[in-house]
Amino acid sequence: MALLEAEKLRKPVLCIVIVDDAHLPGAAARWWLDGAIRSLDGALRKRGGALHVFRGATRDVLMEIIRRTGADTVLWNRRYDPGGRETDTVIKSELRSQGIMAHSFAGALLHEPWAIRTRSGGQYKIFTAFWRAMKACPAPFPPAPAPEKLTFASLPPMPDGLVVQGGEYGLLPTPHDWTGGLQAMWEPGEEAAHSQLADFIENDLDTYATARDFPGHEATSRLSPFLRFGHITPAQIWQAATEQTYPEQFLAEVGWRDFAWSLLFVTPDMANRNLRPEFDAMPWRDDPVGLARWRKGQTGYPLVDAGMRELWHTGWMHNRVRMVVASFLVKHLLIDWRHGERWFADTLVDHDPASNPMNWQWSAGTGVDAAPYFRIMNPILQSRKFDPHGVYIRRWVPELSHLSDDAIHAPWEAALPRDYPPPVVDHRLARERALSAWKMI
Incomplete structure (x- = not known):
């Protein structure tokens, strides 16, 4: 929306991004951000422009650019995370105090995070009620076409060190590059996003409601990282998905994302505190060994380990398996959900500061609309139900690939392979321990 507004002004446009270390x-999302910057720069160059990349404190860099260019207008798409909101508010106020036009625009959500409220003006705590209210709202505006008549401004000389030269944005891992799996699976950018959406709608949308829980099938959209970085908008997804039908289950997932952002808007510390304060008294265990085995996919529970290895290799994990591994950490190992939230924040290419903490609190039973803590996912039953032939497990835990469809879900009951660990904890004992801890609070 910001770029479309810039086109309307009929002034030369300087497209910038500021890499602010604060x-x-x-790490995984930084890899994606590097690719996103390169992709957008390539798209702008095809139109005769460029994306100018700067490094430093956002406010200081922006003011220096304005001083040297004489710009009288600054436009950007609105941010809703706590840090982004604070920075945007400060900058907008300062620019306007200096007589510079400063405007931010919607675009990252179907509805602004303050728009859908209860009749009393409060925040919805139950998704079904939020979703009902959201469906009653007018449909999202049709996506606007890309701007066609942009005139690009030239960048004047800038101080040494402010402009990133040679495409070295400082976002990729050093000294060891561990991103091979990410590179093999993902291509950041708008073109790849729309190709992914078209493929999903043609091949998987009709069966999404019944097939989405089976990680051995390629049945989900995998659009989350593209949404996270703005390569595609929820309005574009909504329009494409509803052109011929109304896929309720799929659209509800898009609505769940809006629900998360509406919640973060009123609880900006959602990643750090229990939304249900009674869990502040929960006797979480300090278990560095168990946490390390969970992170590495060495818990001895094949479905859990498959999910954690998929995450490490690709920066993504199937949604059903995300719930299983989260439940395992919190309830089988009795480890504080915040450890899991931070690990996902570092390893997911689609991490966003709203969905990640809300989903973790949902799994832990500590948040709004959360699964009750006493509902403990059995990773063996989940494995047998949703990966009955072990397709997903064999893909990510190859040391178990020789086992039968029946034995692969609980290999310790058969002849445990030498190169696969025994269970880090017994399921029955872990369940009793978790319920005892819950009853204490």
């Missing part, structure tokens, strides 16, 4: 995402 507000960078986790």
